[in-house]
Amino acid sequence: MRSLIALLWRNNFSILFFLLLLLSLGLLTRFNRFHNSNFLGFSNALNGAVSTRIKNFTEYLTLSDVNEILMHENAKLKSRNMESLYRYGSELLVRENEIYRQQYSFQAARIVNSTTNKRSNYILIDRGSAHGVKPEMGLISPFGAVGLVKSVSKNYSLAYSFLHRQSVLSAEHAATGYFGLVRWDGNNSTIAQLYDIPSHAKVNAGDTIFTRGSSTYYPRGIMIGTVNEITGEEEGFHEIDINLSVDFRKLAYVYVVHNNSKMEQLQLQSDTSTVKE
Amino acid sequence: MRTDGFRFLIFGLIVVFLQVVILNNIQFLGFVNPYLYVMVILVLPVDVSKHQILLFGFFLGLVIDLFSSTIGLHTSAALLIAFLRFFLLKYLAPRDGFEFSSRPSISEMGLPWFISYSGILILAHHFFLFSLESLKFSELGQILIRTFSSAAFTLLLVIAVEYLRYRRKVRS
Numbered sequence: 001m002r003s004l005i006a007l008l009w010r011n012n013f014s015i016l017f018f019l020l021l022l023l024s025l026g027l028l029t030r031f032n033r034f035h036n037s038n039f040l041g042f043s044n045a046l047n048g049a050v051s052t053r054i055k056n057f058t059e060y061l062t063l064s065d066v067n068e069i070l071m072h073e074n075a076k077l078k079s080r081n082m083e084s085l086y087r088y089g090s091e092l093l094v095r096e097n098e099i100y101r102q103q104y105s106f107q108a109a110r111i112v113n114s115t116t117n118k119r120s121n122y123i124l125i126d127r128g129s130a131h132g133v134k135p136e137m138g139l140i141s142p143f144g145a146v147g148l149v150k151s152v153s154k155n156y157s158l159a160y161s162f163l164h165r166q167s168v169l170s171a172e173h174a175a176t177g178y179f180g181l182v183r184w185d186g187n188n189s190t191i192a193q194l195y196d197i198p199s200h201a202k203v204n205a206g207d208t209i210f211t212r213g214s215s216t217y218y219p220r221g222i223m224i225g226t227v228n229e230i231t232g233e234e235e236g237f238h239e240i241d242i243n244l245s246v247d248f249r250k251l252a253y254v255y256v257v258h259n260n261s262k263m264e265q266l267q268l269q270s271d272t273s274t275v276k277e
Numbered sequence: 278m279r280t281d282g283f284r285f286l287i288f289g290l291i292v293v294f295l296q297v298v299i300l301n302n303i304q305f306l307g308f309v310n311p312y313l314y315v316m317v318i319l320v321l322p323v324d325v326s327k328h329q330i331l332l333f334g335f336f337l338g339l340v341i342d343l344f345s346s347t348i349g350l351h352t353s354a355a356l357l358i359a360f361l362r363f364f365l366l367k368y369l370a371p372r373d374g375f376e377f378s379s380r381p382s383i384s385e386m387g388l389p390w391f392i393s394y395s396g397i398l399i400l401a402h403h404f405f406l407f408s409l410e411s412l413k414f415s416e417l418g419q420i421l422i423r424t425f426s427s428a429a430f431t432l433l434l435v436i437a438v439e440y441l442r443y444r445r446k447v448r449s
Contacts, residue, residue, distance in 0.1 A: 013327055017360045020335050024356055028349025028409070043343045050344060054298055115301075117308050119410045122346060158346055165411070186411070186419060 041153035048124055048156035051113035059252070066252045073142045104219050106140075106255040107131065114161065116189040116248045121163040123147055127256060128155045136217065138257040144223035144245040145169065145211050146254050157256075161248055163189055170215050171224055174208040176201045182209070182224060182242070189248055191228060194240040199233050209242050216262045281322075288442070289317045293337070297344040300434075308423055311430040314341055314351075315402050316438060318359050319395050320382055323375045327363045334359025354406040358398045369394055383436070384443045395435055396428070403428045 008015065031040050109125040127133050129152045139146040139159050147161035160167050162184055169182040171194060180197040194209060207227040213220025225242040232239040259265075296314040303310060318334050325333075338355030342348050366381065369390065383391045403424045411420055 013331070013363070016328060016331055017356070020331065020356050021353055024335065024338070024349050024353035026349070027352060031348040040346070040348060043346050043348055046343050047346050050297060054302065113302075117310055119407070119416070124346065186416060 040151050040158075044124065044128075044151060044153040044156045044158050048112055048126065048153070051124060052126060055110070055112045062250070062252055065250065069142055070253075101260075103259065103261050105258045105260065107133070107258060109133075109139075109157075109254055109256055111252055111254060112156070114248070114251065116161075116163055119186045120165045121161050121189075121248070122150075123159045123161050123251075123254070125157050125159065125254060125256070126155065128152045128157050130154050132258070133157045133256055137259075138217035139254045140218060140222050140257060141246055141251055141254050143247070144225070145218050146246055146248075146251065148217055149256070162192060162244065163248060169224065170212040171209050172212040172220075173197055173201065173203060174210055176203070179212055179214075180209075180238075180240075190244055191241050192225065192244055193231075194227075194242050195237060197238045197240065199236050199238050201238070203227055203230060203238055203240060205229055216259050216265050218257055285321075289337075292317050292438075293340060296341060301345055309426045309430050311427060311434050312351075312399075312403065312406070313431060313434050313438070315355065315358060315399060315431065316395075316435045318355060318362060319398060319435065320380055320439070322380050323366065324379075330359045330362065331356065350406065350409060353409065354402050357405050358402045361398060361401055365394065365397060382443070383439050388436075391439070392432070392436070396432055399428045399431050399435070400424065403431070 107127060109127040111123055112126050113124040115121045123139065123146070125133075125139070133149060133152050135149055135151060137149045139149065145162070147159045147164070148167070149157045149159045151158045162169060162182065163186075164184065165186070167184060171180050171182045172178070173180065173194075178197050178201045180194045182192050182194050184192045197203060205227050209224045209227065211218040211220060211222040211224060213222075223245045225244040228241040228243045230238055230240050292314055296312070300311050300313055314337065317337060318330065321330055321333070334355040335352060338352035339348075341351040341355070345351070366375075379385050381391070381394055386394070404420070407420045407423045407427075
């Protein structure tokens with residue numbers, strides 16, 4: 001017994017190292033799995049406070065680009081206005097048997113910090129729980145889908161962009177309607193990979209890939225990118241490289257997607273999945 | 278001795294500030310990212326106890342993590358080199374040992390010694406960091422490219438900062 005204690009005491013440096021290493025690896029796995037812990041919220045707030053100050057300085061450099069993007073989007077929305085439409089005659093445009101309900105609403109947010117050069121990249125935005133943002137809400141931009149909110153603090157939210165090890169996105173090939181999954185292999189921040197499109201589907205370079213809207217995070221038909229090339233085939237499925245339509249290095253503003261039918265859809269899915277088993 | 282400690286604290290704070298405010302935002306060529314903060318562990322005086330250095334590395338990494346929303350990642354990588362530093366210093370020590378309160382620095386040990394000392398620790402730190410970030414054996418090639426390119430960048434920065442500190446000391 002005494003020799004055991006002596007042995008431990010002689011190696012106390014290594015033992016202290018391994019204890020601290022276990023502690024830090026524990027922290028790492030814990031915060032990768034439980035995104036809503038208070039500690040990560042505190043880290044988000046700290047990161048946000050510093051990044052906002054930096055952003056306030058550097059924002060001016062990209063101001064003209066950002067303005068141009070907003071102008072284009074304004075023009076697009078203006079052309080959809082009722083006042084921009086020509087009335088052919090009242091009977092043609094009356095759609096009185098249709099009732100609309102708002103399913104998605106969008107909330108503008110500024111990106112205060114983001115990375116694109118790591119294996120797992122994140123985006124920090126200046127809207128948080130105080131503004132109604134919750135985990136598992138999608139982010140989109142005028143160019144297309146961007147990522148998914150993972151944790152929120154009072155005034156900031158941390159989102160995974162698609163350039164993340166754990167990001168998976170349900171996508172649709174516009175020309176054929178086949179579904180697939182988009183992941184990122186970590187090599188190039190402008191190219192992602194599309195899997196699970198059957199190999200008999202005719203896929204050409206330049207084809208549009210958009211969101212399928214099955215996951216309650218994004219509306220259907222939000223642009224993801226275009227086919228770059230078919231890189232291979234495995235077990236009857238294409239492997240496809242796609243050019244992402246969003247340039248994550250330039251992104252300055254995003255919209256948070258609020259899906260008002262989310263609870264209903266999730267409830268129905270969980271009800272039926274218990275029946276199926 | 279007390280003024281030395283105070284000076285070192287200021288130096289550490291400046292380096293952490295640089296890392297969080299500027300270097301974390303550098304995305305050179307899409308994958309090169311320098312981690313200058315490891316320098317604070319590298320240049321701690323030799324006579325600081327190894328246990329203190331271990332705890333210091335742990336908390337330094339934790340501070341960097343807190344500011345970049347990556348809890349645990351830099352903490353474990355900084356801890357690793359705080360641990361390795363002790364054995365590397367033993368291995369690279371001059372024949373008659375270090376003098377009391379000397380520092381592993383260019384001014385005291387010379388440039389070639391400093392490059393091999395900090396090069397080894399920086400490579401270990403970056404390799405561990407990028408492996409932990411990826412956790413996939415199939416991405417080993419990419420991890421190695423990241424490790425070597427970022428380590429070269431970090432080493433250059435460390436040497437540049439080291440020369441800045443050295444020059445100031447000569448003048449005063």
